[in-house]
Amino acid sequence: MSDEKKLPRIEIIEKYCKGCHICVEFCPTKVLEMKGFVASVKDLEKCIKCMQCELRCPDFAIKVHAE
Amino acid sequence: MAFDYEKYIRPGKLPHIWCPGCGHGIVMKGLIRAMDSLNLVKEETAIVSGIGCASRLPGYIDCCTLHTAHGRAAAFATGVKLAKPEMNVILVGGDGDGTAIGGNHFIHACRRNINMTYIIMNNYIYGMTGGQFSPATPTGHKASTTPYGNPDPNFDIAKLAIGAGASFVARGTAFHANQIDKLIAEAIQHKGFSVVEILDDCPTTYGRRNKYKSVIEMMNRLKEVAVPVKAAEKMTAEQLEGKILTGVLHKVERPEYCEEYAKVIERAGGAK
Numbered sequence: 521m522s523d524e525k526k527l528p529r530i531e532i533i534e535k536y537c538k539g540c541h542i543c544v545e546f547c548p549t550k551v552l553e554m555k556g557f558v559a560s561v562k563d564l565e566k567c568i569k570c571m572q573c574e575l576r577c578p579d580f581a582i583k584v585h586a587e
Numbered sequence: 588m589a590f591d592y593e594k595y596i597r598p599g600k601l602p603h604i605w606c607p608g609c610g611h612g613i614v615m616k617g618l619i620r621a622m623d624s625l626n627l628v629k630e631e632t633a634i635v636s637g638i639g640c641a642s643r644l645p646g647y648i649d650c651c652t653l654h655t656a657h658g659r660a661a662a663f664a665t666g667v668k669l670a671k672p673e674m675n676v677i678l679v680g681g682d683g684d685g686t687a688i689g690g691n692h693f694i695h696a697c698r699r700n701i702n703m704t705y706i707i708m709n710n711y712i713y714g715m716t717g718g719q720f721s722p723a724t725p726t727g728h729k730a731s732t733t734p735y736g737n738p739d740p741n742f743d744i745a746k747l748a749i750g751a752g753a754s755f756v757a758r759g760t761a762f763h764a765n766q767i768d769k770l771i772a773e774a775i776q777h778k779g780f781s782v783v784e785i786l787d788d789c790p791t792t793y794g795r796r797n798k799y800k801s802v803i804e805m806m807n808r809l810k811e812v813a814v815p816v817k818a819a820e821k822m823t824a825e826q827l828e829g830k831i832l833t834g835v836l837h838k839v840e841r842p843e844y845c846e847e848y849a850k851v852i853e854r855a856g857g858a859k
Contacts, residue, residue: 531589536601538606540790541802545803574589574590578605578610578613579602580612581602584589585588587588
């Protein structure tokens with residue numbers, strides 16, 4: 521991992537996730553994917569910290585920790 | 588930095604009961620962000636609701652809350668506001684609760700212009716009781732009680748509120764999540780009865796009966812039909828066909844009910 525780009529930490533609370541696909545579909549860079557019934561991070565390198573997943577998740581299940 | 592929603596959620600209440608993809612969670616997050624942006628004190632904020640999916644919202648938020656009889660949120664909230672005019676009173680509910688069972692209370696709260704904010708989550712259906720059609724179900728659309736299509740014309744809730752006398756009326760959608768908190772915050776700051784209609788999705792009882800393949804399709808439909816008021820000014824009548832205006836639709840200054848009532852008490856020689 522390069523030091524130039526500071527990657528955010530995407531926290532997914534699996535207990536809250538109901539698998540509605542909203543975060544996966546509305547992520548502009550396709551960082552997330554469904555793993556079984558819950559969302560999970562596929563490619564963190566692509567994250568542009570737009571916070572769309574955190575904003576749109578109806579279940580309070582995603583938090584994007586970025587500085 | 589991640590927004591700290593937990594600050595406003597009662598401990599141990601999540602996950603909530605709403606179905607996968609239901610927009611009520613998105614609206615609740617918008618309301619929490621609005622409360623946070625206005626620094627509302629929990630002890631001085633009351634959230635009042637009736638019955639229904641949307642009306643489950645106060646159970647999750649950590650402030651003064653009141654879960655009342657079906658459709659009667661406006662009546663109970665009027666009592667709260669008149670007894671404690673210094674409180675911020677926010678009503679939440681759905682389209683069936685607000686415009687059918689509580690239609691009477693809703694129009695009279697609008698007419699009185701009492702300083703409260705009513706957030707109506709319009710998902711076009713009675714979700715909790717099994718998908719019966721509501722006054723907001725569009726004509727021709729299917730519900731469990733209208734399997735061959737709804738023959739009734741539907742209410743335009745925002746226009747109904749304007750007609751009944753609400754002094755602030757705005758409309759947003761669950762797709763435009765970023766706008767929800769701004770509309771709610773503006774509504775709370777407005778002095779008088781403010782109505783915020785949020786077009787929502789009910790994938791479980793409305794979506795599957797009306798041939799929506801997924802939550803995403805329902806969200807994209809909200810994106811397609813919504814036109815901001817300012818953009819609509821430059822559009823022709825044909826271009827606006829089938830579109831729904833969003834943003835602040837109506838804002839006027841009118842005498843507020845609590846203040847007018849205080850004057851009546853004074854005229855009658857009542858106690859200070």
